[in-house]
Amino acid sequence: MVKAARLTAWIRSLVLVPLAACVAWPAHAQLQVDILQGVTDPIPIAIVPFTKASPADGGLDVADVVQKDLASSGRFKTMPRTQMRNQPTRSQDVILADWKADGNDYVVVGRVSTLADGQLAVDYELMNTLTGQTMGSQRFTGTQNALRNAAHRVSDAVYEKIVGIRGAFATRIVYVLVEGQPPTQNYKLIVADTDGENPRPVLESRFPLMSPTWSSDGQWLAYVSFEGRHSSVFVQRVRDGQRSRVSARAGINGAPTFSPDGKKLALTLGGTNGNPDIYTLDLQSQALVRITDDPAIDTEAVWAADGQSLFFTSDRAGGPQIYQIGIRPGDKPKRVTFGSTYNARPRVSPDGTLLAMVTLDGNNYRIGVQDLKSGAVKVLSKGRQDESPSFAPNGAMVIYSGSDSGRSVLATVSVDGLTGMRLKSDQGQVREPVWGPFVQ
Amino acid sequence: MRKSLVLLIVMLAAIGLGACGKKPVKPDESSQQTTQDPNANGAGVGSANADSSDDTTQGPLEGLLAKRTIYFDFDSSEIRGEGTDIVAAHAKYLAQRGGMKVRLEGHTDERGSREYNIGLGERRAQAVRRALLLQGATEAQLSTVSYGEERPAAAGSDEAAWAKNRRVEIVYLQ
Numbered sequence: 001m002v003k004a005a006r007l008t009a010w011i012r013s014l015v016l017v018p019l020a021a022c023v024a025w026p027a028h029a030q031l032q033v034d035i036l037q038g039v040t041d042p043i044p045i046a047i048v049p050f051t052k053a054s055p056a057d058g059g060l061d062v063a064d065v066v067q068k069d070l071a072s073s074g075r076f077k078t079m080p081r082t083q084m085r086n087q088p089t090r091s092q093d094v095i096l097a098d099w100k101a102d103g104n105d106y107v108v109v110g111r112v113s114t115l116a117d118g119q120l121a122v123d124y125e126l127m128n129t130l131t132g133q134t135m136g137s138q139r140f141t142g143t144q145n146a147l148r149n150a151a152h153r154v155s156d157a158v159y160e161k162i163v164g165i166r167g168a169f170a171t172r173i174v175y176v177l178v179e180g181q182p183p184t185q186n187y188k189l190i191v192a193d194t195d196g197e198n199p200r201p202v203l204e205s206r207f208p209l210m211s212p213t214w215s216s217d218g219q220w221l222a223y224v225s226f227e228g229r230h231s232s233v234f235v236q237r238v239r240d241g242q243r244s245r246v247s248a249r250a251g252i253n254g255a256p257t258f259s260p261d262g263k264k265l266a267l268t269l270g271g272t273n274g275n276p277d278i279y280t281l282d283l284q285s286q287a288l289v290r291i292t293d294d295p296a297i298d299t300e301a302v303w304a305a306d307g308q309s310l311f312f313t314s315d316r317a318g319g320p321q322i323y324q325i326g327i328r329p330g331d332k333p334k335r336v337t338f339g340s341t342y343n344a345r346p347r348v349s350p351d352g353t354l355l356a357m358v359t360l361d362g363n364n365y366r367i368g369v370q371d372l373k374s375g376a377v378k379v380l381s382k383g384r385q386d387e388s389p390s391f392a393p394n395g396a397m398v399i400y401s402g403s404d405s406g407r408s409v410l411a412t413v414s415v416d417g418l419t420g421m422r423l424k425s426d427q428g429q430v431r432e433p434v435w436g437p438f439v440q
Numbered sequence: 441m442r443k444s445l446v447l448l449i450v451m452l453a454a455i456g457l458g459a460c461g462k463k464p465v466k467p468d469e470s471s472q473q474t475t476q477d478p479n480a481n482g483a484g485v486g487s488a489n490a491d492s493s494d495d496t497t498q499g500p501l502e503g504l505l506a507k508r509t510i511y512f513d514f515d516s517s518e519i520r521g522e523g524t525d526i527v528a529a530h531a532k533y534l535a536q537r538g539g540m541k542v543r544l545e546g547h548t549d550e551r552g553s554r555e556y557n558i559g560l561g562e563r564r565a566q567a568v569r570r571a572l573l574l575q576g577a578t579e580a581q582l583s584t585v586s587y588g589e590e591r592p593a594a595a596g597s598d599e600a601a602w603a604k605n606r607r608v609e610i611v612y613l614q
Binding site: 181182183185208210211226229230231251252254255268270272273274276297299300313315320342344345358365384385387388403406432 | 543550551552553554555556558559560562563565566569579584585586587588590591592593594595597
C-alpha cells in the first residue's frame with residue numbers, strides 16, 4: 001500500500017508520535033447511552049453478577065456491561081439486581097423455578113478468574129427458565145485491557161442464542177468529534193466501543209476531518225483531512241496510527257470507501273474545474289480509474305456487497321438521488337431512488353439487500369432504508385437533520401448522527417424501526433459515526 | 441502491504457515508540473495552522489503560529505475590496521446583489537496585479553449530506569472563479585477549496601446562521 005515515495009510522509013508521522021502529548025483521554029468525554037425505544041414485549045432476562053477476580057479485573061463489573069448491552073438493544077428487559085433473591089455464579093446453583101416465578105425467561109451466570117499465565121478468563125452460562133436447558137456456555141480469555149471486550153462477547157453470544165442474530169456489541173465505531181465554536185474549531189477522529197466506552201482519539205487537527213470509513217478487516221481507516229488548507233484522502237492503520245496520504249489532487253479529494261477486499265478505494269475527485277466525479281484508486285499500484293463522467297455532482301460512492309458496482313449520490317437529474325454503476329469501463333449508471341426530492345449518502349447492508357441513506361421526509365432530513373429488490377423505503381429516524389447512516393456488521397442496526405435540543409448525538413435504530421438508543425456527548429459535537437466490522 | 445507492515449513494526453521497535461503508539465496522530469504541524477475568522481479582520485483569534493497566510497489584512501483593504509465574503513441563496517451558486525460588485529472589484533484588482541493570488545473557499549449551510557455539500561460548496565467557489573476569470577483574472581491567480589458545511593462562520597440551526605454560512609470567502613495569499 002505504501003510506496004517508497006510515500007515513506008517521507010510516514011516517517012514524518014512516526015516522528016510526530018512522541019511529540020503528541022501522552023495524556024489520558026478524559027473520562028468525561030465519553031458518550032452516554034440512552035435507550036430511546038424498545039419492543040413492546042421485551043424478553044425478560046436476569047444477568048446475575050459474575051464472580052470477580054480482584055484486583056486483576058481492574059474493578060470491571062462484567063455482568064453490568066452485559067446487562068447494559070442487552071438493555072440497550074431494546075429487545076430485553078433486565079432484572080434489577082436488588083430484586084434478585086440470591087446471586088449464584090454457577091448453573092448448578094441456580095434454582096430455575098425461582099427465577100421463572102420472578103418473571104425471567106432467561107438467566108445468565110458467570111465467573112471472572114485469573115489464569116496461570118496471568119490472563120483473565122470470563123465464563124458464562126445461559127439458562128432457559130422455561131425449558132430448564134443450558135443454552136450456551138463459553139469461556140473468553142484475554143488481558144485485563146480486553147476484559148470489557150470479553151464482556152461484550154458474552155453479550156454477543158447471549159444475544160445470538162436468544163434472538164437468532166449475531167450480536168455486534170464487541171465491535172467498534174469511529175466518529176468525528178468537533179470541539180469549540182466557529183470559526184475556531186478543533187477536530188478529532190475517535191475510535192470507541194459501540195457503547196461509547198474506551199474512546200480513543202486517533203487523529204487531531206485544527207482543520208476539518210470528515211468522512212471516516214473502515215476497511216472490511218477493521219485494521220484501517222480512510223478519511224478526508226483539510227490540513228494544509230486543501231482536501232486530501234488519507235489511509236491510517238488503527239493499531240499504531242501509521243498514515244499515508246493517498247490522494248491530494250487538485251480540487252476535491254473526498255468521500256473515500258474501501259472495496260470489500262480492501263485493495264481499492266472509491267473516492268470523489270473534483271479537479272481544477274470543480275466537477276466532482278467518482279473514481280477508484282488501487283492502493284497498491286496507485287492506478288486511478290474514472291467511473292463517472294458527468295457535469296453534475298457525483299459523490300459518496302460506496303461499494304455493493306460483491307464489489308462489482310458502486311452506489312453513489314448524483315444531482316444529474318436536478319436534486320440529489322442515488323445511482324448504481326458497474327466498475328467496468330463503459331458501464332452506465334442506473335437510478336435507484338425515486339421517492340423523495342433528496343436522497344443522498346448511500347450505505348449498503350452487509351448482505352447487500354438494503355440501502356440506508358439520508359432522505360428528505362417533509363422538511364426533515366432523516367435516515368431511510370430502501371429494500372433494493374422491491375424499492376420500498378422505510379424512514380427509520382425522527383430527527384430534523386439526521387445524517388451519515390452506517391450499518392452494524394450484523395445488518396440489524398443502523399448508526400447515524402442527529403441532534404437533540406441543539407446538541408449533536410449519535411443514535412442507533414434497528415432496521416425494523418422498533419428499537420433505538422442514543423449516545424450523547426457532553427463535550428463537543430459528535431458526527432459521522434461509522435460502525436466497524438466484526439473483529440475475530 | 442504486508443512488507444510495509446513488517447517494516448513499520450521493525451521501525452517502531454527500533455525507535456522505541458511502541459509505548460506511545462496508541463496516542464493520537466497529529467497532522468504535520470508545518471501544514472497545520474490556526475483557523476482564523478475571515479470576517480474578524482484578524483482580531484481576537486489565536487495566532488500561535490508562524491503562518492500568517494490567512495491573515496485578512498493580506499491584500500487590499502480599500503472600498504469594496506475590504507469585503508471578502510460573497511453570500512448565496514439556499515441551494516444556489518448564483519452570485520447576486522452586492523456579491524456581483526464585490527467579485528467585480530476583486531477581478532479588477534487581480535487583473536491589474538498578475539502576481540497576486542487568491543484562494544476561493546466555498547461553504548454551505550449545515551443541511552443535508554456532508555460530502556454532497558462539499559460538491560455544492562465547490563460549485564459556489566467555481567461560480568466565483570468563473571466570474572473572476574471572465575473579468576480579467578487569470579487561472580494561475582486562482583485556486584479553490586470547498587469546506588462544505590465543515591467550517592461554519594456562525595453556529596446555530598436557523599435561517600440567520602444558515603445565511604451567514606452559505607458563502608465563498610476570497611482569501612489573499614500574499
